[in-house]
Amino acid sequence: MHCDPTASHYLKLVCDAIFCTQGGEFRNEIIWRYTGNSVPKNCFPRKHDTIFWYSKGKEIQFYPERVLQPYSELTEKRYNHTDQDGKRYKISALRGGKQEIIYMKEGKYCDDVFEIPVLRGAERLGYPTQKPEALLERIIKASSNEGDVVLDCYHGSGTTIIVADKLKRNWIAIDDSPIAFECILNRLQQNKITNFEIYKTKTHEKPTFLRR
Ligand SMILES: C[S@@+](CC[C@H](N)C(=O)[O-])C[C@H]1O[C@@H](n2cnc3c(N)ncnc32)[C@H](O)[C@@H]1O
Incomplete structure (x- = not known):
């Protein structure tokens, strides 16, 4: 659940009431941190959004090893040994004079602060609330x-759906805005995605429901 800082804390209460009373669980408050220089004007520059992650039940699908992040230069330098197979490792001192060998992984685990730049260049479509593909890629x-099926019931420009399709997920997209519908349709075409059906709800002239 993503919303802007004016309402997200109220919506957390709503989500707690929905998920946490019916067997689901609150998992993370993810801070999506973006950078950029801004001059403070009556407040510190706002450089993060909040994403609440809930699960429907106690059993979840969670694969943190698929979204490892590059080590910092400083951390990489600490892995200053290489074994005969070319694998890098460091030697850590333990209590009692013992030592431990720790091998460098492909990257470090993500924490609940996602450092992902805001939209740049060609990815920007002009839809005001469009999210970067990198953000949805990490989540999906x-x-x-x-x-699996990925549902975005507020698809907007269609970022979730494009990323889900690229990652070979099935998907369902819903939005009540005709502008969002035109936007996602163009985006699907540009990405040469054609194997989906469009449904119309009775109350809307424009189709509001797409399904792969
Ligand atoms: C924040 S935008 C989503 C942006 C999207 N994540 C993206 O990357 O472009 C929210 C969307 O929710 C849609 N929306 C708002 N209320 C809705 C409702 N009751 N039913 C369906 N869609 C709704 C709006 O039309 C808007 O496109």
């Missing part, structure tokens, strides 16, 4: 498998 990869 870490929480679903190929062939």
Whole structure:
């Protein structure tokens, strides 16, 4: 659940009431941190959004190892040994004079602060609330498998759906805005995605429901 800082704390109460009373669980408050220089004007520059992650039940799909992040230069430098197979490792001192060998992984685990730049250049479509594909890629990869269904009931420009399709997930997209509908349709075409059906709800002239 993503919303802007004016309402997200109220919506957390709503989500707690929905999920946490029916067997679901609150998992994370994810801070999506973006950078950029701004001059403070009556407040510190706002450089993060909040995403609340809930699960429907106690059993979840969670694959943090699929979204490892590059180590910082400083951390990489600490892995200053290489074994005969070319694998890098560091030697850590333990209590009692013992030592431990720790091998460098492909990257470090993500924490609940996602440092992902805001939209740039060609990815920007002009839809005001469009999210970067990198943000959705991290979420979808870490929480679903190929062939699963990803639902975005407020698809907007269609970022979730494009990323879900690229990652071989099935998807369902809903939005009540004709502008959002035109936007996602163009985006699906540009990405040469054609295997989906469009449904119309009775109350709307424009189709509001797309399904792969
Ligand atoms: C924040 S935008 C989503 C942006 C999207 N994540 C993206 O990357 O472009 C929210 C969307 O919710 C849609 N929306 C708002 N209320 C709705 C409702 N009751 N039913 C369906 N869609 C709704 C709006 O039309 C808007 O496109």
